[in-house]
Amino acid sequence: xxxxxxxxxxxxxxxxxxxxxxxxxxxxxxxxxxxxxxxxxxxxxxxxxxxxxxxxxxxxxxxxxxxxxxxxxxxxxxxxxxxxxxxxxxxxxxxxxxxxxxxxxxxxxxxxxxxxxxxxxxxxxxxxxxxxxxxxxxxxxxxxxxxxxxxxxxxxxxxxxxxxxxxxxxxxxxxxxxxxxxxxxxxxxxxxxxxxxxxxxxxxxxxxxxxxxxxxxxxxxxxxxxxxxxxxxxxxxxxxxxxxxxxxxxxxxxxxxxxxxxxxxxxxxxxxxxxxxxxxxxxxxxx
Amino acid sequence: xxxxxxxxxxxxxxxxxxxxxxxxxxxxxxxxxxxxxxxxxxxxxxxxxxxxxxxxxxxxxxxxxxxxxxxxxxxxxxxxxxxxxxxxxxxxxxxxxxxxxxxxxxxxxxxxxxxxxxxxxxxxxxxxxxxxxxxxxxxxxxxxxxxxxxxxxxxxxxxxxxxxxxxxxxxxxxxxxxxxxxxxxxxxxxxxxxxxxxxxxxxxxxxxxxxxxxxxxxxxxxxxxxxxxxxxxxxxxxxxxxxxxxxxxxxxxxxxxxxxxxxxxxxxxxxxxxxxxxxxxxxxxxxxxxxxxxxxxxxxxxxxxxxxxxxxxxxxxxxxxxxxxxxxxxxxxxxxxxx
Numbered sequence: 001x002x003x004x005x006x007x008x009x010x011x012x013x014x015x016x017x018x019x020x021x022x023x024x025x026x027x028x029x030x031x032x033x034x035x036x037x038x039x040x041x042x043x044x045x046x047x048x049x050x051x052x053x054x055x056x057x058x059x060x061x062x063x064x065x066x067x068x069x070x071x072x073x074x075x076x077x078x079x080x081x082x083x084x085x086x087x088x089x090x091x092x093x094x095x096x097x098x099x100x101x102x103x104x105x106x107x108x109x110x111x112x113x114x115x116x117x118x119x120x121x122x123x124x125x126x127x128x129x130x131x132x133x134x135x136x137x138x139x140x141x142x143x144x145x146x147x148x149x150x151x152x153x154x155x156x157x158x159x160x161x162x163x164x165x166x167x168x169x170x171x172x173x174x175x176x177x178x179x180x181x182x183x184x185x186x187x188x189x190x191x192x193x194x195x196x197x198x199x200x201x202x203x204x205x206x207x208x209x210x211x212x213x214x215x216x217x218x219x220x221x222x223x224x225x226x227x228x229x230x231x232x233x234x235x236x237x238x239x240x241x242x243x244x245x246x247x248x249x250x251x252x253x254x255x256x257x258x259x260x261x262x263x264x265x266x267x268x269x270x271x272x273x274x275x276x277x278x279x280x281x282x283x284x285x286x287x
Numbered sequence: 288x289x290x291x292x293x294x295x296x297x298x299x300x301x302x303x304x305x306x307x308x309x310x311x312x313x314x315x316x317x318x319x320x321x322x323x324x325x326x327x328x329x330x331x332x333x334x335x336x337x338x339x340x341x342x343x344x345x346x347x348x349x350x351x352x353x354x355x356x357x358x359x360x361x362x363x364x365x366x367x368x369x370x371x372x373x374x375x376x377x378x379x380x381x382x383x384x385x386x387x388x389x390x391x392x393x394x395x396x397x398x399x400x401x402x403x404x405x406x407x408x409x410x411x412x413x414x415x416x417x418x419x420x421x422x423x424x425x426x427x428x429x430x431x432x433x434x435x436x437x438x439x440x441x442x443x444x445x446x447x448x449x450x451x452x453x454x455x456x457x458x459x460x461x462x463x464x465x466x467x468x469x470x471x472x473x474x475x476x477x478x479x480x481x482x483x484x485x486x487x488x489x490x491x492x493x494x495x496x497x498x499x500x501x502x503x504x505x506x507x508x509x510x511x512x513x514x515x516x517x518x519x520x521x522x523x524x525x526x527x528x529x530x531x532x533x534x535x536x537x538x539x540x541x542x543x544x545x546x547x548x549x550x551x552x553x554x555x556x557x558x559x560x561x562x563x564x565x566x567x568x569x570x571x572x573x574x575x576x577x578x579x580x581x582x583x584x585x586x587x588x589x590x591x592x593x594x595x596x597x598x599x600x601x602x603x604x605x606x607x608x609x610x611x612x613x614x615x616x617x618x619x620x621x622x623x624x625x626x
Contacts (some may be wrong), residue, residue: 263603
């Protein structure tokens with residue numbers, strides 16, 4: 001197998017797993033600003049798979065593709081520290097408010113422009129848990145997809161992939177090009193490499209170079225530039241993006257109010273049990 | 288036309304539980320919408336499968352029976368479902384949030400440019416008014432799901448695109464036969480109308496399926512019993528409640544040591560740690576060795592007849608009384624109030 005061109009789809013997400021006491025405001029709603037922004041965990045599993053293929057098949061390059069606001073460049077640097085070769089930040093006001101379908105439209109256009117052999121992403125992001133973007137990108141590209149991957153290698157020209165299903169494992173083979181989404185049960189991502197941190201710590205997007213006052217060395221070293229694309233760069237139709245390009249609309253948001261931890265004491269009476277069950281149903285604790 | 292469709296999965300040749308739950312929910316939504324309920328099932332050697340779906344209220348069952356559908360594969364399944372939806376133009380399409388449903392759903396929604404909401408915990412029919420254009424959308428599917436790590440509950444709608452698609456996890460909706468003599472229409476799908484050779488590009492080389500295992504870690508609702516349950520027989524009450532709520536049964540170490548439940552169900556320091564949405568502790572005193580394995584649960588209900596039990600101090604609800612009296616009441620009121 002010759003070297004491959006791999007694109008890793010990654011997302012910067014608020015760390016919803018560690019919603020601490022200070023993450024809730026006095027009214028019981030989520031204080032998003034105090035949640036740290038992290039590399040979506042399963043996208044790190046995806047990056048690891050790409051880096052393993054890079055080691056197995058010399059000449060392989062790994063590009064981290066992310067869509068988000070300017071600060072999402074942070075996770076591209078994180079990818080570079082761990083062994084990715086370069087990164088592309090898709091950022092544009094027109095992307096704001098995109099649902100999974102509009103997001104996959106933009107990502108698919110960017111993937112087309114990058115023209116890789118293989119796209120690898122995490123199964124799902126922890127802020128939405130939808131697991132939709134990978135398959136939606138694959139459909140827009142007209143490529144096959146393999147979801148829930150744990151391990152992969154080539155045999156002849158085909159990629160052999162082990163998948164984790166609810167009750168077992170399945171091994172499939174697929175030709176390229178292909179979209180793969182990686183399960184959290186796959187090996188964890190390797191750590192940052194000190195040498196790569198030194199090389200890439202000044203990697204910046206053009207926007208970052210313009211807005212940061214100090215003179216970084218990125219300007220003089222093109223190898224540490226992070227590519228930044230807006231809708232013109234990928235030839236996107238703004239109508240297909242943002243709120244107008246999103247079939248799903250949020251009608252209503254109810255905050256789950258976290259009450260003070262003081263037990264309610266009930267008796268075995270019918271009245272008490274019925275009101276408890278109703279309360280659990282209303283809060284969607286039980287279905 | 289414009290009916291409500293449920294994609295039915297098979298589990299070893301039988302309709303999967305989640306699909307029967309969706310048919311049950313689909314039937315009541317279709318009644319509200321005044322449309323038909325249609326099921327789509329793809330498999331191999333599934334002659335007569337429609338007879339297992341009709342009793343749940345399916346008016347039409349579309350069946351594709353072909354070796355290609357022996358096991359779920361993305362592209363051939365997508366080709367048939369997308370092709371069928373293009374012809375039939377469903378207003379609503381529901382799928383299980385299983386490994387197959389979560390693979391197929393987004394693929395279909397992307398092909399049809401329709402919205403899809405994952406892992407809904409409730410589905411309702413309602414209207415939507417848009418002030419800007421002074422338009423009222425009638426009879427939309429409200430797709431209700433927790434988001435942001437369970438910190439908010441969002442209601443999602445798809446006003447302009449069809450089908451309105453949603454996936455739902457197993458055990459979230461209840462399952463109920465409408466009428467065991469209910470009979471609808473069988474429509475056979477001609478596979479060659481939909482599948483192109485390139486849809487067979489991905490091949491399954493090997494499959495290892497394990498028997499259904501007890502997995503209390505993955506359960507969203509855990510009904511747990513302690514030594515205070517008294518006997519193995521009394522644990523049956525826990526299994527009954529867990530099955531109704533779509534949860535799993537767990538046990539304290541004392542209950543496992545007494546032989547009331549298997550070790551694979553033990554929660555606590557020497558068992559497993561669980562973080563379900565709801566933990567119902569029955570007859571459990573709540574020693575630290577036990578609470579260490581469950582105190583991160585979303586909500587805790589403690590049921591026991593010891594007002595001084597340590598478990599009560601970490602519980603959100605404390606019910607003082609006899610488990611044998613309380614659990615049947617919970618089952619009764621759940622059945623009466625669940626939608």
